[in-house]
Amino acid sequence: MTPTVSKWCLALVLLVAGRCGPTLAQDDFLYGTFPDGFIWGAATAAYQIEGAWNENGKGENIWDFMTHAYDGGISDNSTGDIAADSYNKYLDDVAALKETGVNFYRFSISWSRILPTGRIDQINQDGINYYNNVINALLDNGITPLVTLYHWDLPQPLQEIGGWLNEEVVDIFGDYANLAFSSFGDRVKSWITFNEPWVQSVLGYGYGGNAPRIVGSGQTDYIAAHNQIKSHARAWHIYDDNYRATQNGEIGITLDSGWSEPKTQSAADIEAAERNMQFKLGWFAHPIFSVDGDYPPVMKEYVARHSAEEGFPVSRLPEFGQTWVDYIKGTSDFFGLNHYTSALAEYSVWEGNWTSYDKDQDVSTSADPSWPSSAAPWLKVVPWGFRKLVNWINNEYNGVRLLVTENGYADLGEINDVDRANYYTSYINELMKAINLDGCNIYGYTAWSIIDNFEWAAGYSQKFGLYSVDFNDPARPRSRKYSAQVYAQIIADNGFPAPAEN
Known part of the structure; x- marks a missing residue:
């Protein structure tokens, strides 16, 4: 039986999530509501839920290729071939969204489903029809x-010409974006170009744990990032030049970041934490959202110094040149933020004559042993870091208009998922503090994710859904979890109104 939530149960969740004392300290709970017009959503990504990997004209992408390899690199040896079968069961997902009461649904288009080769010369009408439906x-x-154009599933034929290491893909991505705008923009008014280009660059083209499994940290990851930033700008300009006036929409990018807290209050650790923020979030945000554009100065300085120490004649960090700096700067109508966790940062020099993105920073990160864990080893529960992060963004980028595009918790798939409910309650409350107490310009929140899905290299060993999916049943039935009911109540209340006094 699916548990039900009541006002009394929600109040209990609020207590567990951190309400205490008459004064508002870092972990205290704040009663209140979000501003009028604040929007609530939930998210998924194409490869993680759709399945139908080779049906109705869809082409192969880099995750299809990777998971079908002999050593696919997936912890439970699974694939996204069927996943939650949302290609056939998307109406079930819509029903779950409606039951939760969200205002919007963030999902991604599978590039290979509408362009099997990745190029504009072969359009798959069945794929167009699916997304229209x-x-x-x-x-x-x-x-x-709310549609994301790229959520890590590059068409495999484009990887065979170098993928994001080949600058030719910038124009190819522009063609794909143009097709999406012309096909769906009469109804889609909010677009995201890229989801978490840091992950695609560092894990896909640096350390090689994600598709396409390219190893070359400190070199190939910088090139992949460079071309994704250029591709983002190309898509934004195509929309701005050709569609904005008639379709009246908006287009932005989603970047991921944890919060970096200094491990000690030493000057070295405080500087290391700030440097870690610039290398992670500033790497992609500074070229787009800063007044000056280009990569963060500290990143340029440190990569150049390490490159010289390692014998490189020039910095391993590519240069945009002024034309590209000007072309990229300002190319986002909002700041999409994915956030899950935080870390402690300390000054640390990595020895050895080898290249690495992490080594370039002179920073080491760790977790406080007291922070609660989740089913994902990297995801510690640190609600106060969320508030600090959005304040950092607000200060760094001049009060930029921010949409939280992902936030969520991993467990093993419990229906009575109290820990996830507590996570959402505490993190959303910190977000409300950032708006109501700190004045941050945040207009919406997105839960990751509406249903359990294929969690990349973790396969199906970790669950993030508000709704459970039975992956052992060919029918892939969905079941509502306790956290979905708690989130629905938060949406209905637009936050956390104080309980009525008896």
């Missing part, structure tokens, strides 16, 4: 579509 079903149910 999803979009129309959302709108019919009063849910706004």
Whole structure:
């Protein structure tokens, strides 16, 4: 039986999540509501839920290729071939979204489903039809579509010409974006170009744990990032030049970041934590959102110094040149933020004559042993870091308009998922503090994710869904979790109104 939530149960969750004392300290709970017009959503990504990996004209992408390899690199040896079968069961997902009461649904288009080779010369109408059906079903149910163009699933034929290491893909991505705008932009009014280009660059093209498994940290990851930033700008300009006036939409990018807290209050650790923020978030945000554009100065300085020490004639960090700096700067209508956890940062020199993105920073990170864990080893529960992060962004980028595009918790798939409910309650409360107490310019929040899905290299060993999916049942039934009910109540209340006094 699916547990139900009541006002009394929600109040208990609020207590567990951190309400204490008459004064508002770092972990205290704040009663209150979000501003009028604040929007609530939930998210997924194409490869993680759709399945139908080779049906109805879809081409192969880099995750199809990787998971089908002899050593696919997936912890449970699974694939996304069927996943949650949302290609066939998208109406079930829409029903879950409607039951939760969200205003919008963030999902991604599978590039290979509409362009099997990645290029514009072969358009798959079945793929276009599928996304038309999803979009129309959302709108019919009063849910706004928020569409991500790229969520890590590059068409494999493009990887065979170098993928994000080949600057030719910048124009190819522009063609793909143009097709999406022309096909869906009459109904889609909010677009995201890239999801977490840091992950695609560092894990896919640096350390090689994710598709396409390129190893070359400190070199190939910088090139992949460089071309993704250029591709983002190309898509933004295509929309701005050709579609904005008639479609009246907006287009931005989603970047991921934890919060870096100094391990000690030494000057070296405080500087290390700030440097870690610039290398992680500033790497992608500074070229787009800063007044000056280009990569963060500290990143340019440290990569150049390490490159010289290692015998490179020039910095391993590519240069944009002024034309590209000007072309990229300002190319986002909002700041999409994915956040899950925080870390402690300390000054640390990595010895050896080898290249590494992490070594370039002179920083080491760790977790406080007291922070609660999740089913994902990297995801520690640190709600106060969320508030600090959005304040950092607000200060760094001049009060930029921010949309939280992912936030969520990993467990093993419990239906009575109290820990996830506590996570959402405490993190959303910190977000409300950032708005109501600190004045941060945040206009919406997105839970990751509406349903359990294929969690990349972790396969199905970790669950993030508000709804459970039975991956052992060919019908892939969805079941509502306790956290979905708690989140629905938060949405209905637009926050955390104080309990009525008896």
